[in-house]
Amino acid sequence: MACGAGRCYLDHAMATPRDKIVVGLVQMSCAAEPASNLDKALARIEEASARGAQVTCLQELFRSQYPCQTEDPSRFDLAEPIPGPSTEVLGKLARARKIVIVASLFERRAAGVYHNTAVVIDSSGEIAGRYRKMHIPDDPRFYEKYYFTPGDLDFTAHQTARGKLGVLVCWDQWYPEAARLVAMAGAEVVFYPTAIGWWHGETPADRARMLDAWKTIQRSHAIANGVFVAVTNRVGVEGDLEFWGESFIADPVGEVIAHASSSAEEILIAECDLARIEATRRNWPFLRDRRIDAYGDLMRRFRS
Numbered sequence: 001m002a003c004g005a006g007r008c009y010l011d012h013a014m015a016t017p018r019d020k021i022v023v024g025l026v027q028m029s030c031a032a033e034p035a036s037n038l039d040k041a042l043a044r045i046e047e048a049s050a051r052g053a054q055v056t057c058l059q060e061l062f063r064s065q066y067p068c069q070t071e072d073p074s075r076f077d078l079a080e081p082i083p084g085p086s087t088e089v090l091g092k093l094a095r096a097r098k099i100v101i102v103a104s105l106f107e108r109r110a111a112g113v114y115h116n117t118a119v120v121i122d123s124s125g126e127i128a129g130r131y132r133k134m135h136i137p138d139d140p141r142f143y144e145k146y147y148f149t150p151g152d153l154d155f156t157a158h159q160t161a162r163g164k165l166g167v168l169v170c171w172d173q174w175y176p177e178a179a180r181l182v183a184m185a186g187a188e189v190v191f192y193p194t195a196i197g198w199w200h201g202e203t204p205a206d207r208a209r210m211l212d213a214w215k216t217i218q219r220s221h222a223i224a225n226g227v228f229v230a231v232t233n234r235v236g237v238e239g240d241l242e243f244w245g246e247s248f249i250a251d252p253v254g255e256v257i258a259h260a261s262s263s264a265e266e267i268l269i270a271e272c273d274l275a276r277i278e279a280t281r282r283n284w285p286f287l288r289d290r291r292i293d294a295y296g297d298l299m300r301r302f303r304s
C-alpha cells in the first residue's frame with residue numbers, strides 16, 4: 001500500500017484475476033396498484049439487462065407503496081407466498097435473460113406470520129436463497145413490528161451463477177454485525193433493498209444529517225469487510241414520507257462508483273471487479289486481525 005497526501009492507494013498488482021459482476025439497481029417510485037409496480041419493475045429489469053447488468057436488485061417491498069406508515073390489518077392482503085406469483089414471473093425473466101434478480105417481497109409464511117423477505121433468483125429462474133429481515137423497526141411512520149415477524153434465517157451468502165451475494169434489508173443496514181456475518185459467509189457483493197425517507201416536517205439540516213449518516217454507515221460496511229455494497233432505495237412522496245432515493249454502489253475501499261439522485265427514477269449500472277476484494281484485504285487485513293477471542297460481550301444486549 002502506498003500512502004501520500006493523506007490518501008492510501010491499494011496495490012492491485014498482487015490480486016488474483018477473477019470474474020467481474022455487472023450490477024444493476026432499480027430506483028423507482030411506486031403506485032397504489034401492485035400490478036403496475038410489478039410491470040414497471042419488470043420493464044426496468046429488462047432495461048438494466050439490455051445495458052449489461054448481470055445481477056439486478058429491486059428496492060424494498062417494490063410491489064406496493066410502503067405499507068407501514070400506519071397499522072392497518074387490511075394491508076396484510078398485500079402479502080404473498082414464496083414461491084408465489086412474483087417469484088414465478090421474476091424467475092421467468094431471469095431464465096430468459098440469464099440474469100440474477102434480487103427482489104424484496106411481503107411474504108405470507110402462514111396465517112398470522114408474515115416477513116419482510118428478500119429473494120435471490122438465479123439465472124436458471126430458480127430461487128437460490130432467501131433472507132428474512134432480521135432487524136425490524138418500530139418508529140413513527142415505520143410501524144414494521146406490527147406487520148413483520150423477525151427473520152429466522154442465517155446471515156449468509158447465496159451462491160449464484162454470478163458469484164456469492166449477500167442480502168440484507170433496510171434497517172439491517174445500520175448494524176455492523178449483520179454486514180460482518182454476511183461477509184464472513186463469503187459474500188462478495190452485499191445488497192440492501194431499502195425504503196427510507198424523510199418526514200415532511202423535518203428541517204433541511206436534519207435531512208442532510210440523516211442522509212449523510214445513511215451513506216456513511218453503509219460505506220463503512222464496504223470498508224470494514226472488503227466487499228462491494230449495493231443499496232437501492234425508492235423515490236417519490238407517499239403519505240407523510242418523501243423517499244430520498246440516493247441509491248449507490250460502493251467498492252471495497254468505500255469509494256462510491258455509481259450514485260443516483262434524490263428524486264428521479266433511475267437505473268444504476270456498475271461493473272464490480274471482484275479482484276479488488278483480494279487486493280483490498282491484502283492491504284487492509286481487518287478479517288485477519290479480528291480478536292475473536294475477546295468479543296464474547298457481543299452476545300449481550302449491553303455491558304452493564
